[in-house]
Amino acid sequence: MDESGNNKNNNNTAKSLEEAMSSFSMTHYDPKNPNDVEDFTPTPREGFHSDPELCRWILSSAAVAVAAKLEIKSSGVGSGSGLFVAAASGGGGGGGIEPGGEIYRSKPVMWALDHHGGYGGRGPGDEGLCEECGRDGDGDGDGEQQVKACGGCLVVKFCGKKCQKSAWNKFHKDECKTLRNVPQMMAQHLLAHRLMFWQQKGYITTKQGKAIEWMETHFNEYSKGEESATRIFDVAMAVRKETGNKVGLGLVWRMVPCLLTNCVRLRPAFTTSAVGCALDLPTAVINHSCDPNAFVFFENGELRLRSLKKIAPGEEITICYVDPTMALSLRQEALLRDHFFECGCPRCKSEHKEERVCVKKGESTFETLHKSQREVVKLVTNALKADKFPGIYKQYGDLGNVETKLRTILCSTFKNTIWPDSLEPLPSARLSLALLYLNQGKPDPALRNGLKGILMNRLRNGPEWVNVMMDMVKVLIAAGSLTPDKIEDNTFPRPLDIQTVAYGYAYETCKEAGKAYGGDSEYTKAICEIFAKMTAQKVTGQRPGTAEFEKEFEEAQMKLMAWAGVAEGWGVVLSS
Ligand SMILES: C[S@@+](CC[C@H](N)C(=O)[O-])C[C@H]1O[C@@H](n2cnc3c(N)ncnc32)[C@H](O)[C@@H]1O
Numbered sequence: 212m213d214e215s216g217n218n219k220n221n222n223n224t225a226k227s228l229e230e231a232m233s234s235f236s237m238t239h240y241d242p243k244n245p246n247d248v249e250d251f252t253p254t255p256r257e258g259f260h261s262d263p264e265l266c267r268w269i270l271s272s273a274a275v276a277v278a279a280k281l282e283i284k285s286s287g288v289g290s291g292s293g294l295f296v297a298a299a300s301g302g303g304g305g306g307g308i309e310p311g312g313e314i315y316r317s318k319p320v321m322w323a324l325d326h327h328g329g330y331g332g333r334g335p336g337d338e339g340l341c342e343e344c345g346r347d348g349d350g351d352g353d354g355e356q357q358v359k360a361c362g363g364c365l366v367v368k369f370c371g372k373k374c375q376k377s378a379w380n381k382f383h384k385d386e387c388k389t390l391r392n393v394p395q396m397m398a399q400h401l402l403a404h405r406l407m408f409w410q411q412k413g414y415i416t417t418k419q420g421k422a423i424e425w426m427e428t429h430f431n432e433y434s435k436g437e438e439s440a441t442r443i444f445d446v447a448m449a450v451r452k453e454t455g456n457k458v459g460l461g462l463v464w465r466m467v468p469c470l471l472t473n474c475v476r477l478r479p480a481f482t483t484s485a486v487g488c489a490l491d492l493p494t495a496v497i498n499h500s501c502d503p504n505a506f507v508f509f510e511n512g513e514l515r516l517r518s519l520k521k522i523a524p525g526e527e528i529t530i531c532y533v534d535p536t537m538a539l540s541l542r543q544e545a546l547l548r549d550h551f552f553e554c555g556c557p558r559c560k561s562e563h564k565e566e567r568v569c570v571k572k573g574e575s576t577f578e579t580l581h582k583s584q585r586e587v588v589k590l591v592t593n594a595l596k597a598d599k600f601p602g603i604y605k606q607y608g609d610l611g612n613v614e615t616k617l618r619t620i621l622c623s624t625f626k627n628t629i630w631p632d633s634l635e636p637l638p639s640a641r642l643s644l645a646l647l648y649l650n651q652g653k654p655d656p657a658l659r660n661g662l663k664g665i666l667m668n669r670l671r672n673g674p675e676w677v678n679v680m681m682d683m684v685k686v687l688i689a690a691g692s693l694t695p696d697k698i699e700d701n702t703f704p705r706p707l708d709i710q711t712v713a714y715g716y717a718y719e720t721c722k723e724a725g726k727a728y729g730g731d732s733e734y735t736k737a738i739c740e741i742f743a744k745m746t747a748q749k750v751t752g753q754r755p756g757t758a759e760f761e762k763e764f765e766e767a768q769m770k771l772m773a774w775a776g777v778a779e780g781w782g783v784v785l786s787s
Contacts, residue, residue, distance in 0.1 A: 258291035259283050259425050259496055266292075268418055269492045272317070281314070281493075287527050289498035289552070291427055298525040306524040310672075311726035314505060314516040314528065315493060320419060321382075321405055322477060322489035322512075323398040326366050326390075340479070340486065342367040342383070343374035345512035364390035382408070389453050398477075398487040399470045400446055406466055406490075407454040422492050428469040432551045443467045472550065476532075477509045480724075480734030483534065483678045489514060499550070500529035501542055502558035506674055510732055517729065519673045529556075536668070536675055538635035539563060540581040541588065569634065573625025583624040584636055590616055591640045598647055610647055610656070617644075632667040632777075639664065642679055645686050654690035655700060658709070661686040662775035666782065674727050680720040680783075681738065687713035704774050708767035711752060715764035715785055717742045718755035722786045761785050 259266050266283035286293030296307055308314060324342060339347050341358050347370070358368035361375065364387045369375040375383075385408045390396060406423075409415050415423070433439045447464040454463075473495040476485035491514050494507055504520045505528050522528060533545045539562040546554050570580055594613045597604035607613055617640060621630040630637060641664030648657035665683045670676055691709035721742045724735040746755060753760035768782045 258285065259422070260285050260292045262421075262425070265418070265421060265425065269422055269496065272492050281528075283496050284527075286498050288500060288529060288556070292496055293498045294493065294496045294528045296522050296524055296526055296528065307526070308518045308522040310518055310520050311729075312518045313729055314518060314522075317491050317493055317514045317516070318512065319489035319491035319494075319514055320415075321402055321409075322487060322491075322509075323401045323405070324367070324477070324487035325398045325485070326395055339368065341370035341374050343369055343378035343381075343512075345509065346370055361387065363387040364394065366390045366394045385454075399474050400450070400467070402470050402474065402488070402490060403446065403450045403463065403467050404453055406470070407450055407458050407463055410462075411454070411457055419492070422495075423466075423469065423490075426469050426473045426495060428465050429472050429551050430465050430468050433468045433471075443471075475507055475514065475530075478507070478674070479509050480674065480677075480728050480732060483536070483675055494530075497528055497530050499532040499546065499554065500556040500558075501531055501533075501535060501539075501554055502556050503529040503531045503535075505530050506727075508674060508728060510728075510734070515729070515732075517727065519727075534675075535670060535673075536635065536639050538584045538588075539566060540577075540584055541636070565634070569625065569628070569631065573628045575625050579624055583620050586620045587617065587636045587640050590620070591636070591643045594647055595643060598650055610644060610651065610653075614644065614656075632663060633669060638668040642668070642682065646682055649686055649689055654686065654693055655698065655703060657686045658690040658704075658771075659775050662771055663777055666772065666775075666777045672723065672727070677720060677724045677727050677738075680716055680723065684713055684717045684720060687716060702774060704767075704771050707751070708770050711763055711767035712771055714745065714749060714752075714755050715760070715768065716783065717745055719783055719785055755785075761787075 259269065260283050269283065270281050280297035280299075282295045282297045283292050284295050285291075299306075322345070324340060339358050341347070347358065358370045360366065360368050361383065367378075367383065367390065369378065379387075382405050386401060386404055389404060390401070406415070410420075433443050444464065446467045447460065450467065451458055451460060451463045470488075470490060474488035474490050475494045477487040477489050478485050486509075489509070494514055494516065497505075497516075504522050504526070505516055505518050507514050507516050507530055509515075516528075516530075532550060533542050535542075537545070539559060543554060543559070546552060566577065566580060569575070570577055590607075590613060593604050593607040594610065597607035601608055621637070624630060632638070641660040643664075645657045645661030645664055648654070648660065661683050665679050668676075668679060687709055691706050691713055693703075693706065721735075721739045724732075724738045728735045730736075753763050755764075764785060765782070769779075772779070772782055
């Protein structure tokens with residue numbers, strides 16, 4: 212800020228805007244002449260689909276397109292283009308893609324992990340993935356093996372010398388010093404550096420450059436907001452400086468929002484949080500829905516797009532850009548902030564209706580409800596941070612206290628009615644509390660919170676469901692191993708019933724993991740191995756997978772639900 216309170220950066224931003232607008236081109240740009248910006252005026256953006264040849268090339272860059280042929284066409288849900296299952300996609304059963312089918316695997320143009328510490332718990336970048344091959348050290352896909360940090364930046368990690376050398380030659384040589392100076396750099400910003408270096412070195416092919424040039428950037432929207440304009444301008448200036456001032460300001464300035472808009476979250480199977488981001492051409496064409504028909508996950512350096520439901524021939528493929536377990540208002544806030552649109556998908560509409568009923572019945576307002584939702588998320592985030600950094604967030608380390616605060620927020624939101632158990636972020640908050648209680652060696656409140664959290668959760672398939680089921684199995688195993696002298700509550704369920712539910716949930720997790728990630732995914736294999744070891748130790752009762760076990764499971768689950776205060780009808784139904 213200058214003395215008159217004006218933001219100097221912003222003045223710079225405004226002055227340079229015109230220059231930037233006229234200098235963006237990945238294909239026409241001459242890196243040796245960064246000031247030569249006069250003769251290129253960007254064409255108004257129509258979307259990829261106006262260039263069929265480019266679309267065909269983008270789709271052929273996805274390594275495998277298994278279930279059906281794909282097409283890029285004018286989007287029916289978003290602006291510009293979208294990815295579709297081809298109208299004449301062939302295949303059996305009327306064509307299209309079946310639930311749990313692989314749509315493609317793709318090697319991204321570039322990807323990087325985040326190193327900013329992330330959302331509570333184990334933050335992104337702590338996951339122990341090799342920055343070159345994307346594997347954890349032992350290759351079982353659980354992200355828990357030691358990878359060693361680069362001795363130069365002490366930030367990025369590698370699984371061995373071979374990967375370190377390969378990454379050094381490809382990108383890390385250019386980025387090591389930058390990361391040492393800014394170790395918490397966002398992955399998209401790091402990729403902006405890499406893109407500029409690669410552009411100068413000629414690593415970006417003409418076709419890749421053209422595809423990137425066609426991408427939505429939201430440059431105008433970013434430039435309109437004072438804060439966002441300053442932010443992208445500052446990042447662009449920093450990237451330009453770090454890459455040797457050899458690239459034109461216009462190019463780098465547009466690349467920053469382009470990466471923010473088009474990079475897909477890197478989400479490995481073992482966690483619900485994104486651990487970084489990737490620039491991948493076919494995935495950058497896919498539009499958003501909060502009730503998507505597909506999802507992308509990251510394993511061994513590859514992106515895999517898989518279906519969550521049946522996708523009919525001619526239907527548009529959608530993924531969820533944000534964490535789908537978030538409450539409606541928080542999803543909307545994130546989409547508006549990062550993508551400048553209001554989602555109008557059927558899930559958003561039905562959840563809006565549900566919120567309206569709650570607000571009316573509870574004589575509250577949407578503002579109060581949304582404020583409470585933000586407060587709940589903040590409370591849980593702080594409790595997760597307290598678990599990770601006990602010295603710093605001391606007051607959130609006492610989970611009894613956190614539960615009291617949670618109740619206060621919930622009770623102050625509605626009059627004459629209580630917060631519905633299924634209204635987010637309550638189910639997610641309860642699940643986080645369960646895991647925190649488990650870490651503190653208190654399986655009793657962990658079980659109560661976990662059962663309410665998982666069973667009142669409406670997402671009953673896909674990657675998030677697999678993750679919460681897996682977490683719940685851990686809680687059940689701990690609670691089922693409690694000896695009577697450790698249990699104060701005399702209504703606590705019998706260990707045998709808890710163990711039966713643990714077997715049932717573990718069985719279901721295997722089935723769901725196979726469907727969500729595919730049987731050949733390392734994560735599915737790891738989960739099924741755990742389940743096989745568990746059942747090998749089962750000495751009493753029926754074998755999971757049999758009709759007799761299903762009956763035993765249903766009865767045990769009913770008892771646990773009654774104890775935790777979960778209404779009938781919300782239990783897990785085992786797949787046959
Ligand atoms: C990764 S791009 C997706 C492809 C994009 N439609 C295109 O033509 O390049 C992300 C952008 O698409 C648009 N978009 C995606 N989903 C949308 C939706 N459900 N409603 C409105 N716009 C959407 C937004 O502008 C968003 O920032």
